[in-house]
Amino acid sequence: MPERAFVCWGAGGHAQVIAELMARNGDRLVALVDGAVVQSFMDGVPLLRDAQALDIWLQARGEGPVLSAAVAIGRCGPDRMQSLQWLRARGMEAPALCHPLASISPSSTLGMGSQVLAFALVAAQARVGDACILNHKASVDHECVLEEGVHLAPGATLCGCVHIGKNVFVGAGAVVMPRLHVGENAVIGAGAVVTRNVPAGATVAGNPARAV
Ligand SMILES: CC(C)(COP(=O)(O)OP(=O)(O)OC[C@H]1O[C@@H](n2cnc3c(N)ncnc32)[C@H](O)[C@@H]1OP(=O)(O)O)[C@@H](O)C(=O)NCCC(=O)NCCS
Numbered sequence: 677m678p679e680r681a682f683v684c685w686g687a688g689g690h691a692q693v694i695a696e697l698m699a700r701n702g703d704r705l706v707a708l709v710d711g712a713v714v715q716s717f718m719d720g721v722p723l724l725r726d727a728q729a730l731d732i733w734l735q736a737r738g739e740g741p742v743l744s745a746a747v748a749i750g751r752c753g754p755d756r757m758q759s760l761q762w763l764r765a766r767g768m769e770a771p772a773l774c775h776p777l778a779s780i781s782p783s784s785t786l787g788m789g790s791q792v793l794a795f796a797l798v799a800a801q802a803r804v805g806d807a808c809i810l811n812h813k814a815s816v817d818h819e820c821v822l823e824e825g826v827h828l829a830p831g832a833t834l835c836g837c838v839h840i841g842k843n844v845f846v847g848a849g850a851v852v853m854p855r856l857h858v859g860e861n862a863v864i865g866a867g868a869v870v871t872r873n874v875p876a877g878a879t880v881a882g883n884p885a886r887a888v
Pocket of ligand 1: 750811829830846847848863864865866867868879880881882888
């Protein structure tokens with residue numbers, strides 16, 4: 677695959693992971709955007725403060741090969757999807773980014789701008805929506821459906837046929853039992869064992885998981 681040039685929205689810890697993934701895949705990071713970080717973590721890659729600064733940078737760049745977009749915002753909520761849409765509106769592509777050590781079933785689908793990190797697993801017939809993060813060692817078993825903007829933190833496990841709503845955050849090491857539904861914007865605490873459906877907007881934790 678020819679080298680792709682990425683603009684990455686977010687320049688914190690998750691962005692550093694994504695930058696190494698890009699390098700490993702033979703891609704190139706060309707700009708970072710983040711108002712909350714003081715310094716670029718990569719020599720030669722400019723840190724732009726906000727959308728306006730990125731627009732100026734894009735204008736100065738002029739015509740050139742189409743850029744690719746990545747969003748490295750780990751926190752829950754709609755920010756990741758909104759930032760991805762903003763970058764898409766400026767003509768950027770938003771390919772899914774997959775670590776070579778992730779296991780991804782050929783019968784599964786990955787939405788635009790989703791990220792599958794090292795040792796994560798996506799099993800047969802799973803459907804992963806746009807702008808999702810499947811963090812290190814996260815596991816999405818057969819026929820699961822993840823709507824847009826979901827973040828599975830490191831080691832989170834979805835058993836088969838689980839449905840995860842929009843913008844849900846599943847904490848590190850949590851387990852969601854088979855065939856359950858997790859409503860949109862819910863938060864599942866680290867280490868939780870989810871044995872029942874979770875309503876939209878709820879925060880649950882513990883084993884068995886209860887509202888906190
Ligand atoms: C569940 C969670 C979202 C709650 O956060 P919060 O609303 O700030 O809650 P607090 O830290 O104020 O804790 C509220 C209560 O829930 C308990 N609690 C918090 N997280 C818990 C967890 N994961 N499991 C069990 N109990 C938990 C706290 O001990 C506290 O109990 P107390 O009132 O008896 O003292 C958060 O603790 C969590 O687990 N986040 C996931 C972190 C993670 O996986 N990060 C990965 C980044 S990639």
